[in-house]
Amino acid sequence: MYLIEAKRTLAENVNEYVISAPKAARNARPGQFVILRVDANGERVPFTICDINRTLGTVTILVQTVGATTAKLAMLGAGDHIADFVGPLGNPTDLTGYGKVMLVGGGIGGAVIYPQAKYLASIGKPATVVLGARNESLLMYEREMGNFASALHIMTDDGSKGGKGFVTDKVRELLSAEKYDVVMAVGPLMMMKAVCDVTKEFGVHTIVSMNSVMVDGTGMCGCCRVTVDGERKYACVDGPEFDGHLVDFDEARLRAGFYKEQEAEHMCRIRGGKR
């Protein structure tokens, strides 16, 4: 059992959990993920690591309530336990070799780029950060990010905070003004695809993080396969990060929706008839 040390609601249906998991925290690095199970009947669901505290032995994840597992998790709070928590899985990000870095986070993807921003700042190479969301209340880690970004740009669909529009508008503006060596974009599949379409025009290498459906997360089941440059790759052992210009996003989007119907049925049972 793994203790939930702290829980913070960041927006409607978005919760931050600090989980006590000293073993996972020990070797965890930004860019990696964990797999958790809420209870004995739980599904194995992957979450990208948002923060790591090796001294306290904790790993922080951000969870958006979208399905059965996340709905169950949403019912738990600090002091409660979850059944299983394994990690770190996947490969860590390595942005140290690049000169000027732009990090782009859409929705809860903002939380995933947070450890990158923090790490880059710690090695004296702070990144430009673009955070986007539908509205102000859905912006993630905005204040924290300000401490580590060389420049922080906010975009909201409705203009409730920062510029009105999509992150892609800001990415285009920034790339037009200045040369970047790499862009790392994390968020919903279609957001990452849209960012890649823009960066491709400018010929800037772009890294995306694929949050595929997984079972074991250790290279056994093949569920998380992603087509990259016409080749089959596995998000769990080859990723989760890939060259965004080579990822087949349409296929990834199709595969991400495969279990939606069964998921809805199960949600119905958890919530006692309500979907």
Place this chain on the structure above:
Amino acid sequence: MAVLPRNKTREAAPEVRARNFEEVNAGFDAETAAKEAARCLNCKNPLCRKGCPVGINIPAFIAKVKEGDIMGAAAVIKRDNNLPSICGRVCPQETQCENNCILKKNGSVAIGALERFVGDYAIRHKTPVETPVRNGYRAAVVGSGPAGLSCGADLAKAGFDVTVFEAFHEPGGVLVYGIPEFRLPKSIVKAEINTLKELGVRIETNVVVGKTYTLDDLREDYDYIFLGTGAGLPMFMNIKGEGLNGVCSANEFLTRVNLMKAMEKDSATPVQRAHNVIVVGAGNVAMDAARTALRLGAEKVTIVYRRSRDEMPARREEIHHAEEEGIELKLLTNPVEVLGKDHVEGVRCIKMELGEPDERGRRRPVPVEGSEFEIPCDQLIMALGTSPNPIIKNSAPELETTSRGTVVVDEAGLTSMERVYCGGDAATGAATVILAMSAGKRAAKAIIEAAERK
């Protein structure tokens, strides 16, 4: 003297069992076991024993069954095999011990069924195991499948302080995620794992060695390490349409059902319940996937295989069971394209014929030009084997591996890294439970000897 016919084990009717997950083969009752044991001629030169990868003293254990001393029989088996209930069920006895039986012409002695009978009896009548006296050495076993469990048990019996690391939330490896309940009930696996715990073995789940701990971390904390990480990434065919929904590996499909219990109402893990399923491949895993699909409610399940019946790698018994349950075999047939827009709608196949033998002596299948045809389906399961797991290798570059990615070991299972041993699918590529077990035992023996030399 006329030889009595081989006794049959009890089996549920195909039309009944094909719709539930209960064990198909109910084994021998005590009376039949005694009758079957009486068939053994107790040969002076027992060839059966030579056919056993772990060299169980088969005539000796059968003699004990004849005497009615079942616990005595169990003690004989356990000298060489820690997991008789499992091996009695899943070993390919027909190509090993039973294939060498002198009575083969009249029906070999049912050694597998007897082993299982003894193993199950021993579980039911078990007395607590005494924790062995510790020898002061610490051993880490990575993976809790057949290789890890047998290695861990032997080391613990020899006095090692053993910790087994498992990546999943539950120990057992392929015995729990791969082999279905109807062939190997999970209660049996649990019982065998409990015996291990009684020997003082600690099992740490949710640890991925190579990620949570590196091999170097383990080398600091343990005197000896055994890697029994099993097989890895599933193979696909590299044909068009494999990324469509409804296409998955047998590993994924079976893990969702066996480990995650997706067929149960309370399980949060989803699994596709299809109407018309095609399974590609003809090994035991393909049979397991096909029969599992049937039990999830499929109306039609077809196995597609590019060679002929004689080359099917699955056990005869499994093929027989699958056919009895209504699974159709489309032999000398190979998929060339997966059809569908978003979801798989069918498979375009080509007819094959057998040509010249390949390097392993199996006749190579060659496509028959212009023979393409389509088979409709709403689920396509690939059971084509696996390639080794890359995680440990990637985290320990000094661990020597072959071009195929399997870990290089010497006869005793020692890798290129000092104090690190490996065995089972991780070293050999995909094979059987019993071969993995024997590799685990061999490595345990080598580790015990190395410790004694110190």
